[in-house]
Amino acid sequence: MKRNQVISAIIAVVFIILPLVVTSDYYRHLAILALMWVVIGGSWNLLAGYTGQISFGHAIFFGTGAYTAGILADKLGTSAWLGMALGGFTAVLAGLVIGFICFRLRGPYFALATIAAGEICRLIAVNWESLTNGMVGVLLIQTFRSKLPYYYVALALAAASLLVFNLVMKSKWGFYFVSIREDQDAAESLGINAALYKNLSLAISAFFTGTAGAFYMNYMAFIDPEVVFSLPYISIMAILVAIIGGVATIWGPAVGALIMVGIQETFRSAIFGLAPKWVSQSHALVFGLMVIFVILYLANGVVGDWPKIKRLVVRSR
Amino acid sequence: MVGASMAFFEAQEIGKTFGGLKALSDVSFTVNQGEIFGLIGPNGAGKTTIFNLINHYYPLTSGDILFKGKSIKGMKTYQICHLGIGRTFQVVKPLKRLTVLENVMASAFCRVNTFKEARELALDTLEFCNLMSEKEKPAKSLPIAGRKRLEITRALATQPELLLLDETAAGLNPAELDEAIELILKMRDKGVTIIIIEHLMKVIMTISDRIHCINYGRTIAEGTPAEVANNPEVIEAYLGESYA
Amino acid sequence: MTVFFQTLVSGILIGGIYALIGMGMTLIMGVMGIINLAHGQLMMVAMYITFVAYTFFHLDPYLSLFVAMPCLFFLGVAIQKFLLNPLMEVETIIPQNQVLMTVGIAIVLTEIARFIFSSTYRSVTTSYTGKVFFLGGISFNVAMTVAFLFAVTLTIVLFWFLLKTDLGRSIRATAQDKEAAILMGVNSRRITIITYGLGAALVASAGSLLIPIFYLFPDIGRPFTTKAFVITILGGMGSTVGAIFGGLTLGIAESMGATYIGMSYKEMVGLIIFLLVLIFLPGGLKRLTKV
């Protein structure tokens, strides 16, 4: 216990100092994105990894949060930061609706329903023009020109999410979530209100994803339905972040977020400009190849498969 | 509330229909507090269906179920567990990737709220069920006897007043069987009322106070083990099977 | 009334092609119990094959059918053999990793297409592109009518294959009840491989048929993947007859939605029907027809 706390504290200090050492806006930008994905990956992990409800629709919550912040700022002229405080709650509302519909279904059917729900949300955002501006999206001007404030907000959010996930998983709720994942029927016969706890898990997951979405609105200052309700680049990315890091581990998604954003940007920038330009055009291809690679060889993620990786490395020496 | 005249547990003419097919019709029985009540019948007679109806795994088609004088009809599975009716599954459903201790803790949370209390309750229950040595193992690594025992331990950790045991002895070797019987009697002595479904006549005849026998979804006999064993209908229902 | 019938005809014609897409998907879903989220992308690959065959070898799209279908069959076989089947042995917390794998495949196929052909819109303009003929005041798009007829023919051939050949029967058995089929000695691994190939070939045919009507670009696969699983759930997983009904239902619903609600709501109509069926009619239309 003590040792873990020390390690957590060291990591926290490193991340607090990091942007003061790294002054390049580009690297700070990557760090901000990575921290945002720590939150989203962890949220997905709570619902899917721990509670066993595989969602292909986390873009719903991300988009709802982002649009909450965006619409408040665009239509009512409030600060988008107010939206960030509220984004999580609207995402929870969306989550309860989704839960009401999709939790009637189990396993692959639940997954399918979340895909459909995600697509419906995207289409609503496209078509409800008076509210969302449709395909035009919401455009704001950032509050800060420096990346630093955004970095620390993202860091705080990531830290808060990890803390909450950790606390939840050590509590009765955590036990219940995992029990539902392992066997919903057994869980119910052991006195677990599966419907309630699935919705609780969904609500926490949606809250953090929505807050991350609202943060994205603040930070990127532009959203449109294709970006924030994207199946591949939000919903699937959330899954990948969690899987590559390690499903059903607290630190897995966090590690996964750093890896995914790192690799993606490495290729997007054509290995920092060293490689020819076509490498940068193929970054989406690399994204896809990574999905395949990870599922084939690292199905339990870097954290989950760490013993396996260590063994391989040691043996090869 | 619980009057003396009130039965501890009562099934009143319960019935279940699956897509037009009657799986169970008009089965009634009462169970007294502190007894071991056996439920027997050939394969497919509807025994597990009764359990599934009691803990509302399926909704009742007809009839009513009373626990301590109150109807539990329409209650959710988890509510029934909180009321004090625990159950095990014939096809065991361990929480595979959790350790034995964690399995039991998950159910202990039914009665307590903190991690510490749940752990204590779980350890006590494991001790009671003689499963302490296995507590750190993942549930999926247990052999069948261990899994069956875990199933009981888990149900017991929800501190039921009534426990439904579904074929907890099936697939066990003689030594394990004796341990299982010992555990069941120990639970009864602790004050848990038990309804048990069992295929092994040796087990059910020795431990049950009373036995209820069904076939094709209908009651065919009820009484003490000796009465039921000598009932011609019961013998007929079983003969075909045991000699097949 | 004319508008209604026009809408109906448009819906039925496109529904026939949707059925083709859905049948491939339903076989895959039935046999493997997974959602193939690369289905539309396989179609996209077939469309590019057809496009290349037309542009460089002046092969009529309807003839390219016989090039695209075998190509996609082998692509499907390779995918199943080297990417999906190995996952059966991997134990993970997330049971849906085969589904995720198909997502990965979908992205890779799309991006390879983008790499080779760029995002530029391509089209195959044949002599019959944009032609219509009239029948009782209703206009029939020539290319779509031909595609519909091809779809019907292919469906008949597929049914013959599934009902009359041993291999077909094994596939059907596996699609309907996997465990029973394995017990009866069906080699499920071989069946999954062939089924995925067959599913890919079926959706390839849809691609070749659609190319005179659609513009082609790498991202065209995604909406069709969505349509494919909507059709499959509508019809009932594993049911080929269901897929036909599902395809027609979706085609008509979309068409009606476009006319009577608004063209931009077309997609949503399909998805909402999908959710309703998923929730209120689990098992799909199959349940109603008992086929």
Place this chain on the structure above:
Amino acid sequence: MTSFLQILLVGVALATFLAPGPATAQDAIKVGIVLPLTGDQAKFGEIEKLSFYLALEEINAAGGIKGKKLQFLFADDTGNPEVGRTVMEKLIKKDKVVMLGGGYASAVTYAMAGVAQQNRIPFLINTGSADVITEKGYDYIFRLNPTVSDYTSGLESFLTAVVKPKNVVILHESSLFGAEGAKAFKNTCEKLGIKVLMVEGYEGWFRAFDFQPLLMRVKQANPDLVYMISYLRDATLLMQLAREMKLTPKLFVGGAAGFTLPEFAQEAGKAAEKVISVTLWHQSLPIPGAREYFDKFKATYQRDTEYHGAEAYAAAYVMTDVLKRAKSLAPEDIKQALKETDMQTVFGPVKFVSYGKMTNQNRLNTYVVQWQEGKLRLIWPADLAQAKYVYPVDWLKEWGFK
């Protein structure tokens, strides 16, 4: 074998790393131009990029700017706002461009304008036309082309004087450009007393293939005028199907964009004949240099150009003029110079004014063109017309049915 491969890889990597950038990188003035070079709208991007090039060569041949060469860094927004913002960011942060140009699709341009404003780098838009782009009060955003609601100003008099339609159906692609254009034209019609029977939007890309039910509804509505705001593919498909379905209103009018591209006539064939479109420019207009630009473009690239190209070509000259006048290459100075712009270009006079909610917006007249014998001819206003308009039109004859 392995070692050979390794050497090769290292060699390639080194070569890319050490390869000198463009020779003039040091002393050139860098301007970023963002256009759709791939994707749905690539055809428009292409015609604009070629025109930018044409202008660039002339400008540098004439001595560049204050002794330095002008350099355009082209970036591809792929028709996607998110990509557009990313490449803008890269041009500003990494390439350190002094100003930005381009901006094709309204939705993309709008999103990109945010980046320019945020980073306070002047952005001269030459095509993105939705009103909202210059309504936000962004002081670093300037627009050379008229707004979409002004697109039909030239058409109005043609309608009132010649066609006198009683009613109209408006079909539009439903992105920002089409939606705003449709709204504006609807208002125009109501102002002119033309009854609007139907306004129908369709999604701008692949979902738009099935126009038959839509056109059947139009046919039943039987309007005098069908007004369409479309990009290239949808414009082509709509007209082809209208021909096939023998949909014959008094007039088909396109709202610029797809309807003036040479590819429209090539792909739609007979179905394009006698279609009228709004345009922002035509080579036969009495604007100094317009005809020369058109001819030079044709001579250089062996193809026709139209208003999009003229916008780009003019934008290149406005930038040159601004950069020459600016006190320094600091963004504020360039912004100031842009504000003071008052010049003549092949696209018409350029002067950025603020009116109503608009800021830094150039105002220009618009015109009406008609496809006649496969050529785009200027038909309105009558005093500038290059050819007489053909109206009324016997569509069945034009379409080869008679």
